[in-house]
Amino acid sequence: MGGLIKGLGSLLxxxxxxxxxxxxxxxxxxxxxxxxxxxxxxxxxxxYCTLCHGPRGDGTARAAKLYGKRNLQIQPRDxxxxxxxxxxxxxxxxxxxxxxxxxxxxxxxxxxxxVAYLTVLGDQIRRGEVLYKTNCILxxxxxxxxxxxxxxxxxxxxxxxxxxxKNADYKRMIIKLGGAAMGRSPVMPQWGLELTDAxxxxxxxxxxxxKGTDPGS
Ligand code: HEC
Ligand code: HEC
Numbered sequence: 001m002g003g004l005i006k007g008l009g010s011l012l013x014x015x016x017x018x019x020x021x022x023x024x025x026x027x028x029x030x031x032x033x034x035x036x037x038x039x040x041x042x043x044x045x046x047x048y049c050t051l052c053h054g055p056r057g058d059g060t061a062r063a064a065k066l067y068g069k070r071n072l073q074i075q076p077r078d079x080x081x082x083x084x085x086x087x088x089x090x091x092x093x094x095x096x097x098x099x100x101x102x103x104x105x106x107x108x109x110x111x112x113x114x115v116a117y118l119t120v121l122g123d124q125i126r127r128g129e130v131l132y133k134t135n136c137i138l139x140x141x142x143x144x145x146x147x148x149x150x151x152x153x154x155x156x157x158x159x160x161x162x163x164x165x166k167n168a169d170y171k172r173m174i175i176k177l178g179g180a181a182m183g184r185s186p187v188m189p190q191w192g193l194e195l196t197d198a199x200x201x202x203x204x205x206x207x208x209x210x211k212g213t214d215p216g217s
Pocket of ligand 2: 132136138139140154157159163164165174175184188
């Protein structure tokens with residue numbers, strides 16, 4: 001995950017250095033998209049919580065063997081409950097002590113961000129949107145219309161994903177295996193190295209949900 005954030009940072013630096021005369025996303029639009037609370041919270045969740053709770057919070061995680069999958073499921077509950085157990089840990093609220101207290105470990109901002117993310121955790125399309133915004137916008141654009149800040153560096157350009165005529169299976173494959181493996185541009189990265197199949201499914205669900213729609217709708 002550190003590598004991912006660094007990767008995003010260095011790509012941003014290249015792109016910001018590339019100058020102004022470009023009709024794609026503005027710097028502000030990118031900043032706004034990646035500083036949304038749920039997007040930041042998704043990064044906190046992936047970094048600190050998926051080991052036990054799984055990338056979807058459904059308990060499908062490496063630690064499930066130790067704690068039991070059912071206990072590791074995060075159910076839809078109100079934000080106050082989430083905040084309490086995250087701050088104080090399981091023992092303080094009469095639950096398992098294996099849920100650690102995060103107060104002190106995470107900043108106040110990270111705690112409120114991850115609570116915001118938990119409220120979308122049960123929604124595949126919203127999860128996919130967070131993953132898209134964390135990983136794809138510099139090339140494919142904040143609006144998935146192919147107008148990312150880095151887009152003009154590449155020929156062929158990153159696809160307009162709203163207008164894509166490819167089906168869900170094809171998208172799943174090119175995202176997982178990368179452009180080169182599909183006889184397309186090697187600039188499209190091999191996301192199977194960074195993202196699980198479940199996460200790729202979530203992104204594809206998001207892309208299918210915006211297919212054929214106008215940005216902003
Ligand atoms: C070391 C493993 C571990 C890690 C890491 C962990 N948790 Fe937990 N968490 C647990 C366990 C075990 C429970 C279940 C407690 C119980 O059932 O008594 C739990 C329960 C929860 C619950 C209550 C779920 C519900 O529906 O009642 C929430 C919310 C939660 N964790 C959020 C988080 C967040 C957010 C993070 C990351 C900042 C995190 N956890 C990291 C082990 C972990
Ligand atoms: C470094 C730039 C870059 C990044 C980052 C990137 N892509 Fe791409 N992507 C491309 C390029 C370039 C193409 C077009 C390849 C071609 O036309 O040969 C492409 C093509 C695609 C296609 C095929 C669409 C079609 O209609 O054929 C999908 C789907 C896709 N990317 C999804 C994603 C997703 C999801 C992410 C984030 C997880 C992502 N890409 C991140 C550059 C990128």
